[in-house]
Amino acid sequence: MRSSQAQPVRPEMKEILLEASRALAHLDADRLEELALCCQSLNKSAAGAGVAGLEAMKREVQEGLRELELFGHVLDATRANLRVLRRLRELRFGQVEYTVPADEN
Numbered sequence: 001m002r003s004s005q006a007q008p009v010r011p012e013m014k015e016i017l018l019e020a021s022r023a024l025a026h027l028d029a030d031r032l033e034e035l036a037l038c039c040q041s042l043n044k045s046a047a048g049a050g051v052a053g054l055e056a057m058k059r060e061v062q063e064g065l066r067e068l069e070l071f072g073h074v075l076d077a078t079r080a081n082l083r084v085l086r087r088l089r090e091l092r093f094g095q096v097e098y099t100v101p102a103d104e105n
Contacts, residue, residue: 013042013060017067021074 016038023031046057061068 012064014064014067017064017071021067021071024074024078
């Protein structure tokens with residue numbers, strides 16, 4: 001049960017991670033920028049939080065670990081896709097020639 005003390009309204013970390021994964025999957029750069037600002041806000045609030053505030057954030061982090069792990073996988077896949085797209089662009093514009101690795105000859 002949450003305390004009745006007035007706390008600033010802010011998105012929970014778990015929700016930020018889920019939405020960031022969806023935005024990245026849809027390549028929603030504007031929403032990703034907004035979420036990055038939310039994360040900056042979370043970092044600032046953590047710096048000024050007391051012991052109770054830090055404990056609450058610790059619980060949020062623990063609850064969001066699965067989403068954080070999934071987001072990490074989305075980022076890894078996105079990086080891999082970006083490498084492939086860059087390589088294809090290089091090949092398309094003739095900047096790099098395709099060569100078969102020595103172990104495949």
